[in-house]
Amino acid sequence: MKFLDLFAGIGGFRLGMERAGHECVGFCEIDSFARKSYKAIHDTEGEFEFHDITRVTDESIRGIGRVDVICGGFPCQAFSIAGKRAGFEDTRGTLFFEIARFASILRPRYLFLENVTGLLSHNGGDTFETIIGALDELGYDAEWQVFNSKNFGVPQNRERVFIIGHLRGAGGRAIFPFGGDGTAVDSEQSKINKVGNIRKMGKSQSGDVVSVDSLAPTLCSTTTQKDPLKVLIAGQLPGKFEMPNRVYDPNGIAQTIRTMQGGGLEPKIIQRGHGYNQGGEHEIAPTLTSNSYQENNHIKVYDFYNRTERDMIGTLTASGHQSNTRTGTFGVSDGFHIRKLTPRECWRLQGFPDWAFDRAQAVNSNSQLYKQAGNSVTINVIEAIAKKLK
Known part of the structure; x- marks a missing residue:
């Protein structure tokens, strides 16, 4: 199927879709450094290329012609009037509106979207309800599921919500739910390796400490920014801030790759002698x-x-x-010393092959490569979902 790559970044969606046999007809990305990496990695000759999505005219969108899928990991901006249940109108002024605008003109069979899991609870759930309502108003029935990258062949603990919009009357079966590696969803509770509790009585769930190679317990209402889930880490470097100075064992699961890398903020791991x-x-x-x-x-x-x-x-x-x-x-x-994860390793944690990193490295600095890895989607997850689009 033919797809359009919106909020394209460095092309994580594109690589996953292409591995599943789909064909890209164009892309849109506002960041000039990300576009340099994207165009170095992918053959974009003859394709539609857009930069600032808010400046793409309706006439230009119509000129794209037929597409089967619109892909996009859209930024989650605050919805200033979310909660009024105005559906499509409620999304104006947000970048999700741009996806809706493209969909209203091109009418693809599928919308394939990605966002942080916080979207589900943002503004008490009103934001997500508004998005689903907007899709419904446009004629799309939506389904969604949260996936963790660590279940798809990369050692990174990265949870993201994926949304599939089905054009009403265009056919197509349900995509979700399914598990990692194409396995069925297992309802059996996985084991949690709890290694201690920091509370005096040792009973409060918010005080539980779990191993980094374990699944985290279900986040509850008492889990906050000031009192987050505790994990056992290999060590801690000196410094003002805790998270960028944590040291992780290389046999465990990597922390979620973030946008803000460089300047000592890169993840650190133990390097054995x-x-x-x-x-x-x-x-x-x-x-x-x-x-x-x-x-x-x-x-x-x-x-x-x-x-x-x-x-x-x-x-x-x-x-x-x-x-x-x-x-x-x-x-x-x-027996060991501590080093940062390299940009190449961060790209590998998102499923990018080394040849893709080599091409991007030739046109961008390490600080940009770290940032681009954090902004990307995990290719393995995209590929697994894309294989079910028919």
Whole structure:
């Protein structure tokens, strides 16, 4: 089927749709850096190309011709008058209105939309109700389901809601529900690995601490920004903010990739030792040298006297002054060191093949590549849904 890629980003929707056998006829993306990556990755010659969706005229939309599917991970803006139940009229002034406008002109068989799960509860549910009401007014019957990327072959805990709009009278079967890897939805409760509770009595669910390689318990009404779900992490770097300084074990599930990356905000993981020290921790530290830390030692030294961290122990002295270390006041942590996830790894967490990243890397900076990964959809999830569109 032919599809139009709105709010296209770097083309996560497109790759998933194309893998499922569908054909792209055009795209729309306002961010110039994202467009550079998109056009480097995809062959867009001869396709319709739009930038600011709010400036695309109705006449230009009609010029696209027939499309079977409109795709779009639209931004979730606040609906200023949501709740008045005015349907299509309530969406004016929001970017969802632009999808509705394209649909009202092109009349595709399907609308394939994606958003954060917060859309379901935004403004007490009025926003989502308004969206569904607008689709109904346009002649589309809607179904939706929340999917987590970790169930589709990528180690990232990323929940998103997907909406399929069916043009009334155009045929087509229901797409949802289904599980990851095409399996049936299992109603049996998965096991939750709770490792402790921070409350005095140890009974409040809001105090539960769960392992990072476990499923989180159901979020309840007491879960707030100030009192969020607690997870067991591998460590914590020093710094003002908690989340960007968390360190995750590489065997676990990655945190959700966000838009705000770069400047030290990238996810950090433990990197195990290799080279001379491959194999783990030691009771006695290997010889510390000035030139082999990165390749061999993988040891961090903490000088308790001077309260500094360094790659090697300073000259041992009796008094400990300046850059020296008093005997008995140092500690070492060997077997690993901490590093950031690379832009390539963040793209892999969204299901992008390395050849796609290589093309984007040739035209964009690392800060843009981090941002683009966080803004994208997970290709594997898109592909799984797209295979059911017939």
